[in-house]
Amino acid sequence: xxxxxxxxAALSVPEGENLVLNCSFTDSAIYNLQWFRQDPGKGLTxxxxxxxxxxxxxxxxxxxxxxxxxxxxxxxxxxxxxxDSATYLCxxxxxxxxxxxxxxxxxxxVSS
Amino acid sequence: xxxxxxxxxxxxxxxxxPLSLECTVEGTSNPNLYWYRQAAGRGxxxxxxxxxxxxxxSEVPQNLSASRPQDRQFILSSKKLLLxxxxxxxxxxxxxxxxxxxxxSGTRLTVV
Numbered sequence: 001x002x003x004x005x006x007x008x009a010a011l012s013v014p015e016g017e018n019l020v021l022n023c024s025f026t027d028s029a030i031y032n033l034q035w036f037r038q039d040p041g042k043g044l045t046x047x048x049x050x051x052x053x054x055x056x057x058x059x060x061x062x063x064x065x066x067x068x069x070x071x072x073x074x075x076x077x078x079x080x081x082x083x084d085s086a087t088y089l090c091x092x093x094x095x096x097x098x099x100x101x102x103x104x105x106x107x108x109x110v111s112s
Numbered sequence: 113x114x115x116x117x118x119x120x121x122x123x124x125x126x127x128x129x130p131l132s133l134e135c136t137v138e139g140t141s142n143p144n145l146y147w148y149r150q151a152a153g154r155g156x157x158x159x160x161x162x163x164x165x166x167x168x169x170s171e172v173p174q175n176l177s178a179s180r181p182q183d184r185q186f187i188l189s190s191k192k193l194l195l196x197x198x199x200x201x202x203x204x205x206x207x208x209x210x211x212x213x214x215x216x217s218g219t220r221l222t223v224v
Contacts, residue, residue, distance in 0.1 A: 031210045042217060043118075043202055049212035089156070093210065099158040099171060100146075100204075100213055 002027045002094050006103035013080055014111055021075040021106045023090030028068050035064050035075050036089040038105070044089065048075070080110045114139035118203050118216035125223055131176075131190040133219050135203030138184065143205040145186040146213070147178055150200040162186060163209075198223045 003026045013019055023033070032051045036044040048057045048064040050073070056065040063076040077084060087105040094101065115138045125131060137143050147159040158171045160178035168178050175194050179187045186203060203216040 032212070034212050036215070041200075041220065044204075044215040046212055046214060091156075091213075099161065102156040104155045 002030075002092060002098075002101045004090060004092055004101050004103035006088075006090055006106050008106060009104070010107045010109070012109045012111065015081060017080050017110075018076070018078050019080055019108070021077070021088050021090075021108070023073040023075070023103055025071045025073075025092045025101075027094060028071050029095060030068060031093045031095070033064075033066055033073050033090065033092050034100070035062075035073075036091065038087045038089060040086075047088075077108075080108075082110050082112045084108060085110050114205075114214070116203060116205055116214055116216040118201075118219055120219060121217065122220045123222070125193050125221065127195055127223055128192045131188070131193050131197070131221070133188040133201055133203075133221075135186040135188075135216055136184055137205045140184070140205070140207060142183060143207060144209055145180065146204040147186065147188050148202045148204060148215075150202060150218075152199070156202070160188070193223045195223050197221065 005024045007022045030052055034049045035047040037047050038044050050057050050066045061078040066073045087107045089102055089105045091100045091102045118135050144163050146161045148156045149159055150156045160170055162168050162180045165180050176190050201219045204213045206213050
C-alpha cells in the first residue's frame with residue numbers, strides 16, 4: 001500500500017530564503033507525482049506535475065525534482081515571499097486505476 | 113478552457129439530515145471525476161471516483177454515496193448525516209487517470 005510522507009510538517013522562514021520541501025513515497029511504481037498548494041479554507045491549486053519518466057519540472061521560482069528509484073521528491077522554492085505562505089501537498093499516482101495518494105502536507109510560513 | 117465548480121461553499125447541517133453536494137466541470141467531455149474529503153488534522157481521503165456516466169467506484173465504505181447523472185456532473189449525497197461526516201469536501205477531475213488532477217474550491221460541511 002502506497003504511503004506518502006512529507007517532512008517537515010511545518011516550516012517558518014524569513015522572506016528571501018531559498019527552501020526545500022521533502023516528499024517520500026514507499027512504492028516506486030508511480031505514473032506521476034503532483035505538488036499542490038492549499039491556502040487556508042481553500043481548494044488545491046496544482047503547482048507542478050512530474051511524470052515518472054521526468055527528473056524535474058520548473059515553474060517560475062518553483063522547481064520540483066523526482067527520484068523514483070529512491071522514492072523521493074523535493075519542491076524547491078527560491079527567494080521565498082510572504083505570499084508563498086500556505087500548505088504544500090505532495091501526491092503520487094500509482095498504477096492505472098488507483099487513486100491519487102496524498103501526504104499530509106508541509107505548512108509554510110514566510111515572514112516579512 | 114476547463115473549469116470546475118463546486119457548491120455550496122459552506123454548509124451547516126443537523127445530524128440526521130440529508131446532504132447533496134454538487135460538482136460540475138465545463139469545457140471538456142468524459143472527464144474522470146473524484147470526491148475527496150479532508151478532515152481536520154488528516155490527509156485527503158478519496159471517497160468516490162467515476163470514469164463515466166453511472167459508473168461509480170467507492171474507496172471507503174461509509175455513510176455517503178455518489179452519483180453521476182450527466183457526463184460533467186458529480187453529486188455527493190447522504191440520507192442521514194453523522195457528526196463524523198464533518199469536513200472539507202473537494203471535487204476533482206482529469207481527462208485521463210494518468211493526467212494531473214484539477215481541484216474545485218471545496219465545500220466546508222459542519223454537522224451539528
